[in-house]
Amino acid sequence: MRPGKTGESTRMASSISLSIDSDLDKVAHIARAVRGVCSGLLSTDDADAVEISVVEAINNVIKHGYQGQPGQDVEVHVVLHKDQVVIDVIDHASPMRTELLDQASEERFAFDETNLDEVPEGGMGLALIQMNMDEVEYTSEGGENRLRMIKRVA
Amino acid sequence: MLTSELRNNVLVVHVGEKRVDASKAPLFKDEMTKCIESGQNQLVLDLSGVDFVDSSGLGAIVSCLKRLGPRGNLAIAGAKGAVSRLFTLTRMDKVFTLHDSVDAAVAQLSA
Numbered sequence: 001m002r003p004g005k006t007g008e009s010t011r012m013a014s015s016i017s018l019s020i021d022s023d024l025d026k027v028a029h030i031a032r033a034v035r036g037v038c039s040g041l042l043s044t045d046d047a048d049a050v051e052i053s054v055v056e057a058i059n060n061v062i063k064h065g066y067q068g069q070p071g072q073d074v075e076v077h078v079v080l081h082k083d084q085v086v087i088d089v090i091d092h093a094s095p096m097r098t099e100l101l102d103q104a105s106e107e108r109f110a111f112d113e114t115n116l117d118e119v120p121e122g123g124m125g126l127a128l129i130q131m132n133m134d135e136v137e138y139t140s141e142g143g144e145n146r147l148r149m150i151k152r153v154a
Numbered sequence: 155m156l157t158s159e160l161r162n163n164v165l166v167v168h169v170g171e172k173r174v175d176a177s178k179a180p181l182f183k184d185e186m187t188k189c190i191e192s193g194q195n196q197l198v199l200d201l202s203g204v205d206f207v208d209s210s211g212l213g214a215i216v217s218c219l220k221r222l223g224p225r226g227n228l229a230i231a232g233a234k235g236a237v238s239r240l241f242t243l244t245r246m247d248k249v250f251t252l253h254d255s256v257d258a259a260v261a262q263l264s265a
């Protein structure tokens with residue numbers, strides 16, 4: 001992990017950048033670091049929401065983007081504003097199909113709980129991100145993918 | 155990562171990791187499968203020492219429930235904070251019975 005605190009010139013904003021290589025064992029470190037950075041600004045529930053979203057986003061990059069291949073880069077940029085936290089998860093893997101994110105919602109969990117076959121064992125990550133964050137946007141440009149997740153301060 | 159004990163014919167499985175995430179889910183599933191294949195079908199999963207579960211961890215818990223089949227029970231004990239919130243948010247609190255304590259879970263399953 002390479003923490004690098006940078007003083008941002010933007011008024012009322014401070015930012016921190018972290019990076020790991022594509023190893024699932026390292027996701028917890030970066031998630032705890034992001035949580036720590038946001039903790040002064042967010043309630044415990046909102047910090048929980050940010051933590052799970054960051055974990056799901058990075059897991060998706062490692063498992064699906066890089067297909068489990070080690071030694072690839074995953075960067076996380078966190079910018080704290082007075083009224084919101086903006087988190088970018090950046091990778092250089094094959095881009096995700098944007099409709100996957102657009103279609104992800106709480107509908108994923110509208111299963112019939114009396115029918116065990118319907119209860120999902122996977123494919124929950126993007127839905128959890130959509131449900132836990134206030135805004136989610138995915139862009140892919142010049143080989144760089146960026147998942148931007150925004151949590152507003154309650 | 156798991157330890158277990160038999161109480162009133164209910165197998166109580168304690169999780170010895172603070173996080174059950176994508177890096178730990180495969181091992182969790184393997185060890186739970188061994189518990190299930192040992193012939194136990196009334197299980198309590200003690201999550202009181204766990205402070206974070208992601209969708210991979212949750213999926214692994216669901217797959218254990220499916221493996222148990224219709225005659226088995228898998229109750230959750232001690233889920234708190236972010237873990238309890240994840241069960242509610244994903245409606246898994248309708249699939250699993252959540253208990254505040256292992257004692258309460260064992261009492262219900264052995265009744």
